[in-house]
Amino acid sequence: MRDEDIGQFRQNLRGRLITRSDSDYDEARSLYNAMIDKRPLLIAKCVDTADIIAAVNFGREHDLLIAIRGGGHNGPGLASCDDGLVIDLSMMKGVRVDPARAIVRVEPGCTSGDVDHATHVFGLAVPFGIVASTGVAGLTLGGGTGYLTRKHGLTIDNLLEADVVLADGSFVTASENDHPDLFWALRGGGGNFGVVTSFLFRAHPVKMVYAGPIFWDAAHAREIMRAYRDFLPKAPEELGIFVGLKTVPSMEPFPREAWGKRACALISSFNGSETDGKKTLAPLLDKLPSPFFDWMGVMPFPAIQSMFDPIFPKGLQWYWKGDFVKDLPDEAIDVHIAEAAKAPSEISLMHLYPIDGAAMRVAKDETPWGGRNATFSMAIAAVDPRPSQAEKLKSWGRAYWNAVHKFNPGGGYVNFMDADEGEARVKASYGEHYERLAAIKKKYDPANLFRVNQNIRPAA
Ligand SMILES: Cc1cc2nc3c(=O)[nH]c(=O)nc-3n(C[C@H](O)[C@H](O)[C@H](O)COP(=O)(O)OP(=O)(O)OC[C@H]3O[C@@H](n4cnc5c(N)ncnc54)[C@H](O)[C@@H]3O)c2cc1C
Secondary structure, rough: OOOOHHHHHHHHHHOOEOOOOOOOOOHHHHHOOOOOOOOOOEEEEEEOOHHHHHOOOOHHHOOHHHOEEEEOOOOOOOOOOOOOOOEEEEOOOOOEOOOOOOOOEOOOOOOOHHHHHHOOOOOOOOOOOOOOEEEEHHHHHHHHOOOHHHHHHOHHHHHHEEEEEEEOOOEEEEEOOOHHHHHHHHHHOHHOEEEEEEEEOOOEEEEEEEEEEEEHHHHHHHHHHHHHHHHHOOOOOOOOEEEEEOOOOOOOOOOHHHHOOOEEEEEEOOOOOOHHHHHHHHHHHHHOOOOOOEEEEEEEHHHHHHHHHHHHOOEEEEEEEEEOOOOOOOOHHHHHHHHHHHOOOOOOOEEEEOOOOOOHHOOOOOOOOOOOOOOOEEEEEEEEOHHHHHHHHHHHHHHHHHHOOOOOEEEEEEHHHHOOOOHHHHHHHHHHHHHHHHHHHHHHHHOOOOOOOOOOOOOO
């Protein structure tokens, strides 16, 4: 690439263009998952839609591999690429809340914590995930599950409109009325169809919640997982609750006597009063033994949303596996417990997030998201600060997944997949919607310019 081409590109940007010779290149290319070490040629830190259009055009005209970076959280590091152009949106952090209409306009560099902060003051929240440092853009485009899913649906079920820069550099707004095919594909199809420059979400009344984690000794895991599975279909939708197999981290503020012990956890957020929350949880909790600790309490919604951020700072090693789980028979629970017991580190985990309630009231073909038939979305995350543990993390994640996948041999949530899944798995995850996605990909991105993602190939 000629220096004058790069110089011209730089002049076209209001934001910064970072190259390998810049002193902050290493910082700029680093991702949340430190297991990923990609070296792009150029990083365009965009500040507005004009920058994004310039970057898409430059990348296409110079035949560069293009990666799009929102929050940079994606497990397999699909926010970056080797030797190509990163369209980095992390500086685009505008949030505009319209409290009267309960809608929120969000720029693509926001984390869910940025949006929670802006909406909370108005007593509103958009359904996002359970860690506040996660990027809104990638989370939304893949689906988005969290504490509010049971009552208000997935993040995509609350998306009203998206502004998009397409592969040819043109700009469109996608909604139920404008480019409805593109709007359909964006709600689960990942970053395959263009660069989203702005999201418009519906928000819901959420202010103070009764929330927190309860951890038990893993010796009770069988009883807890069975009770959770049986309780969930009858539980009021104001209760967001997931079960996890974990280890009590050996750090404050966890009780010292439990440090390093295998645990089974229920982590909840009830959108209502403490009294109603306790009443709601009683049929589940009254049957269970005494926990290591019970940290349920009344707190602002952003507090539960960000409660686990300190345990998972940027720079850890991560390896992800996921599945959509329809059935959780007793036999599968036993396999989970056996595999989780082999976890290679204290912060490795398995979570089962419920897919029910409002997420199930959205018709299966209303969006391409492949989990509408599932009961849970499973995430196995092998995590450790030490780079030397990378191979151990991968082999535990793979072995665990291989042991449980036979109970639900379909696809999984694309946002919980790693880079080694392959095309067949992406197809399985979208199921019957894959062909329609491929046809829409052909219409909006026929040359597969946007392919650093869980890729949907343009239809032949
Ligand atoms: C600690 C942690 C907790 C998590 N918890 C949850 C959870 O509770 N619920 C849940 O649903 N998921 C969860 N996830 C998964 C999360 O949804 C994915 O990691 C997601 O990819 C993060 O989005 P991002 O913007 O940070 O990703 P990035 O890494 O920036 O991008 C991910 C993908 O999206 C594409 N993309 C990003 N921005 C745009 C854009 N503006 N336009 C087009 N394409 C774009 C990229 O090309 C890339 O393919 C969690 C992840 C982590 C690491």
